[in-house]
Amino acid sequence: MGRKNYLRLFLTFGLLLGLAVVVSACGEGQDRERDVSAPVVIDMAALSSQLQKELGLEAELAPVEEEVFAYVYDVVPEDYEEAVLLLSTGAAADEICIVQAADGDSKKAIKKQMEARIEAQKESFASYLPEEVAKLDEAIIREIDAYLILIVCANPEQGNAVLEQAIENLN
Amino acid sequence: MTDTTHTKQPKQTHPTKYGFFRLLFFFVSGVLAVIGCYAYPAPALDAKTGGGFLGVFGQFFVFTEQDQRDPLSDVAVGTVKAYAGGGGVGSQLLAKNTLAEERKISLLRQRGKDISNSYFHHSAFIGDSRTEGFLLYNGLTRAGNYGVKALTVDGFFQKQVISNGSGGKITVAEAIQHKEYDTFYVMFGMNELGWASEKTFIAKYGQVIDTIRRYHPNSKIVVQSILPVSAEKSANDPVHNNPKIVHYNTLIEQMCVEKSVDYFNVAARFTDEEGALFAEASTDGIHLNKKYCNLWMDYLKEQVALDSAT
Structure with missing residues (x-):
């Protein structure tokens, strides 16, 4: 085979290879779009444990029954699929709450109750342990797809950082 | 002539003679075994009978209708500190208890475990943040929840902290009027340790009892002792310390006698050897x-x- 033929062969393979790379890249882009449209699933127990470990909480938190979540936040069972609530002993305002709302309207209702909870706690701690009100002022309420996450802690920056990492891990 | 020499005849035994005694022996043994099994349980093994082997048989002579009563019937309600389950003083007392007392402790614990939390759905709990924590951590969302941070015997009448269901708030004294409860469990005192007058505290506490009784004359009222604080807290806090708590609990107990309400010494369950x-x-x-x-x-x-x- 002459030099010209080798050159033609090389160019042909090079073009085919380039085409293959371009086509596969497009394919990956389409897959990425399919992942985003899929519903987000959060391992609530794992996330609550991670938050508890990494937030440097000042109070001992313990998980309570879902019935207690519904009572404390004054929500009806129909509005949520699942909830995890970690409450303090009463020594501090620290709290972690993760809820999977049943639908869009429920999520709005629960968010409203979370905000009401924060205000009620501020009123409660104002005459009891006033230094805890600052934590409540910086309380985090975050929405991730169908989930609502409430965090009250002394280090809200760390709380947001942990949540960002959790969101990244979902993608 | 007939030979009249006596020959030893083989001994004739009645075919059922020894069988009868055998039967009698087994019958008596069976009766003794039944009586022994029935009377053996711990209640009979007390100082009266001396316990042990002889006690098992000695109890035949003290086995009366009275011994058929519930083994816990002679333990006064509210004074169960000897049966503490939280370790520390409780554990020491357990080590010194007689066999009968240890069995009562075991029986008491088992019976307690058999009671579901739902038993308290018709009870109301009134107190401060400790009561609030108790209610939430035990999932008592259907009981009367009047555990409020910083609540005092004064605040019971004055602090509007309970939702009235229509957007407003009322005092605990007002709230308890509208619902029926079988039992009221009350615990005040921690937030009043710093009051200038302990007499005022006791007088107000008495008024709380009177108010509950006025609206619920048929309900049981139980006053719980103030729980202790930790040794570190006690050593560093001039107000919230254990000597003061012990003194206040003495006054509270006296008040309960005067008011004829039950006094539960919960504090004893959570007190260690150092009183903390x-x-x-x-x-x-x-x-x-x-x-x-x-x-x-x-x-x-x-x-x-x-x-x-x-």
Whole structure:
């Protein structure tokens, strides 16, 4: 085979290879779009444990029954699929709450109750342990797809950082 | 002539002679075994019979109708400190208890465990943040929840902290008027340790009892002792310390006698050898964690079990 033929062969393979790379890249882009449209699933127990470990909480938190979540936040069972609530002993305002709302309207209702909870706690701690009100002022309420996450802690920056990492891990 | 020499005849035994005695022996043994099994349980093995082997048989002579009563019937409700389950002083007392007492403790614990939390759905709990924690950590969302942070015997009448269901708030004194409860469990005192006058505290506490009784004359009222604080808290706080708590509890107990209400010495369940709250019970020395709130619930259930036995 002459030099010209080798050159033609090389160019042909090079073009085919380039085409293959371009086509596969497009394919990956389409897959990425399919992942985003899929519903987000959060391992609530794992996330609550991670938050508890990494937030440097000042109070001992313990998980309570879902019935207690519904009572404390004054929500009806129909509005949520699942909830995890970690409450303090009463020594501090620290709290972690993760809820999977049943639908869009429920999520709005629960968010409203979370905000009401924060205000009620501020009123409660104002005459009891006033230094805890600052934590409540910086309380985090975050929405991730169908989930609502409430965090009250002394280090809200760390709380947001942990949540960002959790969101990244979902993608 | 007939030979009249006597020959020894083989001994004729009646075919059922020894069978009868055998039967009698087994019958008597069976009766003794039944009586022994029935009377053997712990209640009979007390100082009266001396316990042990002879006690098992000695109890035949003291086996009366009285011994058929509930084994816990002679344990006064509210004074169960000897049966503490939280370790520390309780454990020491357990080590010194007689066999009969240890069996009563075991029986009491078992009966307490058999009582579901739902038993307290018709009870109301009134108190401060410790009561609030108790209610939440034990999942008592259907009981009367009047545990409010910083609530005092004064605040019971004046602080508008209970939702009235239509957007407003009312006092605990007003709120309890509108619902029926079988039993009221009350615990005040921690937030009043700094009051200038302990007499005023006791007088106000008495008014709380009177108010509950006025609206619920047929309900049982139980006053619980103030729980201790940790050794560290006690040593560093001129107000919230254990000597003061012990003194206040003495006054509260006297008030209960005068008012004819039950007094539950819950504090004894959570007091260690040094007279302080167990170190593992709390991170701030005052508020109980979930484990100890659950133990507090166990204590109340045991009191319910004792109440049923008496």
